[in-house]
Amino acid sequence: xxxxxxxxxxTGTLIALLPPVPQGVKFWVLLTALAVLYPLSLHxxxxxxxxxxxxxxxxxxxxxxxGIWIVLATFDQRSSFVHILFLGFFVLWSLPLxxxxxxxxxxxxxxxxxxxxxxxxxxxxLMVLFAAGAIATEVAGLHSRLSAMIFPAxxxxxxxxxxxxxxxxxxxxxxxxxxxxxVGRIETIEGIDQSSSSSLPAEISTRRPRRLASxxxxxxxxxxxxxxxxxxxxxxxxxxxxxx
Numbered sequence: 653x654x655x656x657x658x659x660x661x662x663t664g665t666l667i668a669l670l671p672p673v674p675q676g677v678k679f680w681v682l683l684t685a686l687a688v689l690y691p692l693s694l695h696x697x698x699x700x701x702x703x704x705x706x707x708x709x710x711x712x713x714x715x716x717x718x719g720i721w722i723v724l725a726t727f728d729q730r731s732s733f734v735h736i737l738f739l740g741f742f743v744l745w746s747l748p749l750x751x752x753x754x755x756x757x758x759x760x761x762x763x764x765x766x767x768x769x770x771x772x773x774x775x776x777x778l779m780v781l782f783a784a785g786a787i788a789t790e791v792a793g794l795h796s797r798l799s800a801m802i803f804p805a806x807x808x809x810x811x812x813x814x815x816x817x818x819x820x821x822x823x824x825x826x827x828x829x830x831x832x833x834x835v836g837r838i839e840t841i842e843g844i845d846q847s848s849s850s851s852l853p854a855e856i857s858t859r860r861p862r863r864l865a866s867x868x869x870x871x872x873x874x875x876x877x878x879x880x881x882x883x884x885x886x887x888x889x890x891x892x893x894x895x896x
Contacts, residue, residue: 653757654774656711659690660753661782663714664746669799673725679803680722687715706760713753717746744786754779 666683670676691711698708724738741749754775761771789795 653707653761653771654778657754657757657775657778659714660717660757661745661750661778663687663717664742664750664753664782665786666802667717667721667749668742668744668746669795669802670721670725671799671803673722673728675805676725676803677722680718684715684718687712687718690714704760704764706763710753710756710760713756717749717753720749744790745782747783747786750782751779754782 663683670679670683691708694711697703720741724734724741727734728738729735758772758775761768761775764771789798
């Protein structure tokens with residue numbers, strides 16, 4: 653559940669940094685492919701552990717976020733109402749949509765009695781940290797700089813993601829052909845290490861960013877985090893009193 657919450661927040665961040673249409677379409681396609689592969693890769697685990705169907709559907713929420721972005725981004729320049737919706741959904745690292753996904757996860761955790769308090773606490777911390785990061789980026793004026801770094805115009809991001817996808821496919825293929833023994837798994841891991849050790853240094857050296865973005869909490873961010881934490885604690889206390 654924590655991993656899914658992180659994926660939702662990370663997807664919201666990338667969506668907010670996407671270049672406008674049509675420059676951002678190629679990056680949107682790559683992110684959409686990853687958003688589809690993520691729940692599909694967990695399908696066998698869901699069946700093994702008999703996961704609830706609500707929890708399975710929540711893993712498609714990042715894909716829903718990407719679908720909303722492409723629709724609104726396509727008609728953004730044609731309608732002022734769509735433009736307002738676009739700004740409302742994807743402001744501050746897509747904070748409204750990302751928080752909606754975290755809230756849905758929280759409702760599911762509240763419905764499942766097992767480890768409910770721990771899960772709700774972790775999701776609350778994740779939500780506060782994500783909101784603080786979004787506000788800090790906006791205050792520091794790093795939005796355009798991060799967008800240019802993650803989605804460069806020369807297509808390095810596209811080559812990087814394609815490389816990751818090809819390696820993931822080769823990994824899945826090797827695991828599918830290997831027998832279910834410890835020796836086979838060790839041989840597979842050794843083969844992956846030998847094949848990737850020669851290619852990774854070259855990719856890292858050629859795709860190293862020119863400079864790293866500076867980060868750090870400002871006074872405004874500290875105040876915002878404190879207010880958000882106080883608000884979350886108040887809501888939790890009211891919910892606890894109602895349940896009791």
